[in-house]
Amino acid sequence: MLQFSKIILLLFACLNCISCISQTTNKPSHTLSEDFDESMPFYYKMPQHLAAIDTSPAFKKNEQKILLTGKIYERDGKTPASNVVLYYYQTNTNGIYATKEIEERNMPKNKLGQTHGYIRGWVKSDAHGNYSIYTIKPGSYPSRNEPAHIHITISDKNMDDPYYIDDFVFDNDPLLSTERRKKMMNRGGSGVIRFVEKDDLWIGERNIILGLNVPNYPIKKNQKKSSGKNIGEDIISFTPYHAYGSDKGTKTCPICKYGWYHGVLYFVGNNPNWSDIKDWLRFFDAESEKREDYLKVYFVYGNDSIYNKESRIKELEQLGNELDLKKVALTFVPSFKDKTSEVYLNKIDQNVNNTFLIYKRSTIIDKYVDLKPTQENFKKIIEQLDHSANEYFKLSRAKRE
Numbered sequence: 537m538l539q540f541s542k543i544i545l546l547l548f549a550c551l552n553c554i555s556c557i558s559q560t561t562n563k564p565s566h567t568l569s570e571d572f573d574e575s576m577p578f579y580y581k582m583p584q585h586l587a588a589i590d591t592s593p594a595f596k597k598n599e600q601k602i603l604l605t606g607k608i609y610e611r612d613g614k615t616p617a618s619n620v621v622l623y624y625y626q627t628n629t630n631g632i633y634a635t636k637e638i639e640e641r642n643m644p645k646n647k648l649g650q651t652h653g654y655i656r657g658w659v660k661s662d663a664h665g666n667y668s669i670y671t672i673k674p675g676s677y678p679s680r681n682e683p684a685h686i687h688i689t690i691s692d693k694n695m696d697d698p699y700y701i702d703d704f705v706f707d708n709d710p711l712l713s714t715e716r717r718k719k720m721m722n723r724g725g726s727g728v729i730r731f732v733e734k735d736d737l738w739i740g741e742r743n744i745i746l747g748l749n750v751p752n753y754p755i756k757k758n759q760k761k762s763s764g765k766n767i768g769e770d771i772i773s774f775t776p777y778h779a780y781g782s783d784k785g786t787k788t789c790p791i792c793k794y795g796w797y798h799g800v801l802y803f804v805g806n807n808p809n810w811s812d813i814k815d816w817l818r819f820f821d822a823e824s825e826k827r828e829d830y831l832k833v834y835f836v837y838g839n840d841s842i843y844n845k846e847s848r849i850k851e852l853e854q855l856g857n858e859l860d861l862k863k864v865a866l867t868f869v870p871s872f873k874d875k876t877s878e879v880y881l882n883k884i885d886q887n888v889n890n891t892f893l894i895y896k897r898s899t900i901i902d903k904y905v906d907l908k909p910t911q912e913n914f915k916k917i918i919e920q921l922d923h924s925a926n927e928y929f930k931l932s933r934a935k936r937e
Contacts, residue, residue, distance in 0.1 A: 565579045565580060565581060565582045566580065566581060567580070568580055568643065568644070568646050569646065570646055570647060570648070571646075571648060571650075572646075572648075572650045576689065576697075576698060577643065577652065578623050578689055578691065578698040580643060580652075581640070581641055581643070582623075582658055583658070586621060586658050586659060586660035587659065587660065588659055588660060588661055588662040588666050588667050588668065589659065589667075589668045589669075589670075590657045590658060590659045590668070590669050590670070591657075591669075591670040591671070592624075592626075592655050592656070592657050592669065592670065592671035592672070593636075593639045593640075593641055593654055593655060593657075594628065594654075594655040594671055594672045595670050595671055595672060597672060599628075599629050599672040599673070600629075600672060600673040600738060601670070601671075601672060601673075601736060601737050601738070602670075602671060602672060602673050602731070602737070602738045602739070602740060603668060603669070603670055603737055603738070603739045603740070604668070604669040604671070604686070604704060604729065604740050604742065605666075605667065605668040605669070605739065605740075605741055605742075606666075606667065606741045606742045606743045606744065607661075607664070607665040607666055607667075607743050607744075608620045608622070608661045608665045608667060608743070608744045608746065609665060609743060609744065609745050609746065609767075609768075610745075610746055610755075611745065611746055611747045611748065611753070611755045611756070611757050612757060612758070613745045613748070613757070613766065613767030613768055613902075613903075614767070614902075616661075616663075616664050616665030616666075617661060617665050617692065617746055618661055618662060618663045618664070618665060619660055619661060619693075620660065620661045620665075620690060620691070620692045620746065621658060621659075621660050621690070621691040621692075621698075622658065622659050622660075622661070622667055622688060622689070622690055622744075623656070623657075623658050623688070623689045623690075623691070623698070624656060624657060624658075624659075624669060624671075624686055624687060624688050624689075624704075625652035625653065625655065625656035625657075625686070625687050626653075626655050626656070626671065626674040626685070626686040626687065627653070627655070627674045627675055627677070627684075628653070628655060628672075628674065628675065629672065629673070629674065629675040630675050630678070631674070631675040631676050631677045631678050631684070632653070632675075632678070633651050633652055633653035633655075634653045634654060634655070635651055635653055635654055636653075636654040639654040641654055641656050641657060642654040643656065652687075655671065655672075655674075657669070657671075671686070673706070673738065674686060676709070676711055680711065682711065683705050683706070683709040683711040683712040683716065684705070684706055684709055684711070685703035685704060685705045685727075686703060686704040687700070687703055688700065688701050688702070688703060688704060688724070688727070689701070690724065690744070690746070692746050692747075694746065694747065694753065694754055694755055695747075695753065695754070699723075699750055700723065701723040701724030701725075701727070701744065701750070702720060702721060702722060702723045702724060702725070702726065702727035703727050704727050704729055704740070704742065705727050705728055705729065706728075706729050706731070706740075707728050707729060707730045707731075712728070717770070717772075718772070718881070721749055722748065722749050722766070722768070722769045722770075723748065723749045723750050724744045724745055724746070724747075724748055724749070724750070724768070725742070725743060725744055725745045725748055725766070725767075725768025725769055725899070726742070726768065726769050726770040726899050727742065728770055728898075728899075729741075729742060730796075730897045730898070730933070731933065731934035732928055732931035732932060732933060732934060733931065733932055733933065733934040733935060734928075734931055738934045739928050739931070741897065741928060743768060743899075743901070744768070745766070745767060745768040748766055748768055748769075749766075761885070761888055761905045761906060762885065762905070763803075763883070763884055763885035763888045763891040763905045764803070764882060764883055764884050764885075764891045764893050764900075764903055764905070765882055765883055765893070765900060766900065766903070767900050767901065767902060767903050768899065768900065769899070769900055770898050770899050770900070771791050771795070771801065771882060771893060771895055771898055771899070771900060772791075772878065772881035772882050773789045773791045773792050773878070774789060774790075774791075774869075774877050774878045774879040774881065774882065775787040775788065775789050775877045775878065776788075776790070776834070776836055776867035776868055776869045776877060776879065777845070777848075777849075777867060777868055777869070778865055778866070778867050779848065779849045779851075779852035779853055779856075779866050779867065779868060780852050780853055780855070780856030780857075780861065780865065780866035781856070781861075781864065781865030781866060781867075782865065783865060787877070790832065790834045790865070790867075791895075791898050794832040795895070795897070795898040796897065796898075796933070797829070797830040797831065797832075797896065797897075797929070797930075798827070798830055798831045798832070798894070798895070798896050798921055798924070798925070799831070799832045799833070799834070799894075799895045799896075800820060800831070800832075800833045800834070800892060800893070800894050800895075800917075801834050801836055801882075801891075801892070801893040801895070802816060802820070802833065802834065802835045802836065802890065802891075802892055803836045803838065803872065803884045803890060803891040803892075803893075804835070804836070804837055804838070804839070804889070804890050805838045805839055805840070805872055805884070805885070805886040805887060805888070806839050806840065806841050806886050806887055807887065807888070807889050808837070808839060809889060812889075812890075812908065812909050813835070813855075814855075814858075814859060815909035816890075816909045817835060817855075817859055817861060817864055818859060819909065819914050820833040820863075820864050821833075821859070821861050821862055821863050821864045823917075823918065823921075824862075824863035824864060825862060825863055827921070830925070830929075830930070831921065832863075832865075833863065833864045833865070834864070834865045834867055835852075835864060835865065835866045835867065836867050836868065836869065836879070837852065837866070837867070837868040837869075838868065838869050838870070838871055838872040838874075838879070838884070838886065840870060840871035840872075840873075840886065843870050843871070845870075848868050849868075852866040852867075852868060853866075871886065872884040872885070872886045873886065885905075888905050888906055889906045890904075890905070890906060890907060891903070891904070891905050892904040892905075892907055892917075894917065894920060894921070896924050896929075901920065901924050902917075902920045904916075
């Protein structure tokens with residue numbers, strides 16, 4: 537009996553050793569990969585304890601200091617995701633992945649000459665999904681063949697291995713052309729940063745949606761009806777005709793002219809319910825007056841079944857006058873598939889009853905399809921606008937960008 541007990545204890549000890557070995561060797565943190573394309577150096581020199589705020593080694597330099605901050609959300613784009621590890625690395629202001637042996641995070645070049653340099657680090661989202669990175673604005677590569685950027689890789693509980701998302705890039709970078717923007721994959725959402733300025737610090741917000749546009753991600757968004765680009769993606773500029781409002785008689789892009797603060801695009805296609813439309817427009821007009829210049833709302837009508845430009849103008853003029861709208865703009869396109877206005881790039885379904893895209897800094901922060909004008913739904917939109925108007929919301933654009 538005693539001998540049997542010893543055997544059992546020995547088996548438990550062996551199992552425990554195996555478990556410990558697997559935990560400590562699965563993710564080596566001080567072994568540099570021989571080929572970054574085969575094995576990403578995500579864990580190289582990663583500290584054992586991570587926080588939601590990190591300061592890069594370059595922040596102490598006399599360069600343009602930036603803060604990259606926001607929330608990480610689950611795949612639904614609304615539920616905060618905690619304990620998500622975000623790894624970043626970037627060039628210096630000369631566009632070089634500089635190495636610096638005296639820096640703790642320094643990554644030497646491997647035998648293929650690959651390195652992430654020393655301006656690198658990690659954050660782990662807090663209980664509310666928040667993260668913040670204090671660093672410097674990188675420079676573009678000396679070849680000038682890419683916009684300046686900061687690389688981002690994510691590790692979350694739903695994937696076995698870390699995966700990359702769209703880089704942080706900068707809105708006013710002359711190398712970030714319209715064609716480049718249209719080709720963005722929007723992995724994790726848009727990576728385009730629009731800086732505001734507070735003293736000498738430039739602040740850019742980006743919310744990250746886990747798995748968004750990531751191939752083979754195991755969790756899909758549960759949405760019965762799909763219309764419009766996803767939460768976390770940028771709205772693509774388009775030019776509807778303005779029949780009523782401050783830009784009446786013009787073809788003006790709502791995002792280009794009024795995309796800085798909050799905005800709502802209210803799309804109605806082939807199934808207009810005019811009673812509902814009037815209730816929504818009254819609500820949005822009152823909300824726009826209350827929020828003054830910090831909210832712009834556009835009704836975009838795209839019924840293609842009986843389209844006639846002159847008739848459409850008269851129809852929307854009569855609607856605006858009947859409701860005595862003061863703030864909301866009434867606009868139209870021939871169809872939501874129209875390529876001349878480029879509205880088609882926003883992927884609106886012609887046949888749903890309505891689509892609402894709520895945006896801030898030109899990025900979609902909420903979306904609704906087939907939403908009825910009830911007090912409960914009015915409250916949802918008000919709460920979203922209130923919630924996303926944070927401490928950075930009313931700050932001015934970075935002047936020297």
